[in-house]
Amino acid sequence: MNNLYRKRLASHLKEMFKYLRLVFNDHFVFALLIFIGGLGLAYSNGLKGLSPHLWWARPVIVVVLLLVLQLGRFATLFQDADVVFLLPREADIRQYLKGARLYSEGLAFIYELFGMFILLPFIQVTDSMPVFDLAMIAVAQLLLKDSLFSLAIVSRFQVKASWLKQTFWFKWLVPLIILLVSVYGMPLIGLLLALILAVGLRVADRRFNAVPFDWWHAIGLENNRMLGVYRFFNLFTNVPMLKGVAKRRRYLDWLLNSVKATPKNTYLYLYSRGIVRSGEFSGLYLRLTILGMILLYFVRGTWLPIALAALFLYLIGFQLIPFYWQFDDIVFTHLYPIAESQRVNGFRRLMFALTGLTAILFLIMVIIANLDWQMGLITLVIELVEVVLMVQYYLPLRLKRKK
Structure with missing residues (x-):
């Protein structure tokens, strides 16, 4: 069973690295560096305006630590067929879960320590805790995370003890x-309480060795975890494991009715309804647009917001281009007596509408965040030029290269 998890982990990491290479491309890395730099500068400037012994500093520290504690989920890497093929080895499932816990908890500890590292300057400025107290809080945080993994293992067995199934108490209230x-002011007592909780849940876990394993529940939890991972990757690239579901979205009919069902609008009619009702591409467009608006609201400066708006606008347009081939697998589209140029023009109009709408939203956020009409005018000119270049020149080049 240990070898089985190692093989699955190696295959899983190989798949994750394949998508990470697509996610962290040159454009996204550049945008990420700008965002991290702007966020770090804002954090540094914000700390300079704080004074020691603020009444709200400790509640903020507790809330942040509690939220960071929820990062890092139990990666069992179970598959749907395991309910049949691993059922004869159910007695050895503990060995499999041991490997899963070792990997998942090690990764989660990195998240916890990184969260403490980010929070440390804020603690030093507002509270000036001794180093020994900070160390005890960090160890208590790791013990609390260990407790959550013990609880995650117990919850995957058919345990009848109702108090162990109250995950809210152990995930939120007790921590x-x-x-x-x-x-x-009592980090030593907090450390002792965290140690008691961690040891107690490990002992409780060992008491249920003979309890049947809840295969369907465990597989469902793993599928939900991987669904979240694939949705993140789907922000940047196409993920075959995500099956798109078409939704009617009647509340957008007024927008679609503006495209008349005429022969010259055949592909514009098809693409406009496809992008609205496709959960994959419409979700991708909305998430990237909202993410860009949030970043532009918090990023300040002279040229940084303009560069970030241009970069996200390009990223959104770049990610929408594969939608051009969305209907190629439908045989009827190949029977249309319509020239290829008309199809390109229809998709070009759709791209112009979507990137134009995004450009307007980004412009509004830049003006709200900076209250500078001159910067808004520069952003408007750059976005207008970028949209025209992307739709009129870059898009046809990409389509020709694909052929």
Whole structure:
């Protein structure tokens, strides 16, 4: 069973690295560096305006630690067929879960330590805790995370103890109490409480060795975890594992009715309804647009917001181009007595509408965030030029290259 998890983990990491290479392309890395730099500068400037012993500093520390505690989920890598093929080896499932816990908990500890590292300057400026107290809080945080993994393992067995199924208490309420005790002047007691909780849940886990494993529940949890991972990758590239579901979306009929069903609008009619009702591409467009608007609201500066708006506008247009071939697998589209140039023109009009709408939203956020009409005018000119270049020149080049 240990070898089985190692093989699945190697295959899983290979798949994740394949998508990460597509996600962290040159454009996204550049945008990410700009965002991290702007966020770090804003964080540094914000710390300079803070003073020691603020009344709200400790509640913020507790809330942040509690939220960071929820990062890192239990990766069992179960598959749907395991309910049949691994059922004869159910007695050895603990060995499999041991490997899964080792990988998942090690990754989660990195998240916890990184969260503490980010929070450390804020703690030093507003509270000036001794280093030994900070160390005890960090260890208590890791013990709390260990407790959550013990609870995750127990929840995958058919346990009848109802108190162990109350995940809200162990994920939120109990950690909140321990963090409050640790941050509000008693880190040693908080550490002891976290240690008792971690040991207690490990002992409780061992008591259920003979309890049947809940295969369907465990497989469902893993499928939901991987669905979240694939949805993140789908922000940047096409993910075959995500099956798109067409939705009617009647509330957008008024928008679609503006495209008349005439022979010259054949592909524009098809593409406009496809993009609205496709969960994959419409979700991709909305998520990237909303993410760009949020970043533009928090990023300040003279040229940084303009560069970020241009970069996200290009990223959105770049990710929408594969929609051109969305209907190629439908045989009827090849029977249309319509020239290829008309199809390109229809998709070009759709791209112009979508990128134009995004450009307007980005312009509004730049003006709201910076209250500078001169910067808004420069952003408008750059976005207008970028949309025209992308739709009129870059898009036909990409389509020709694909052929």
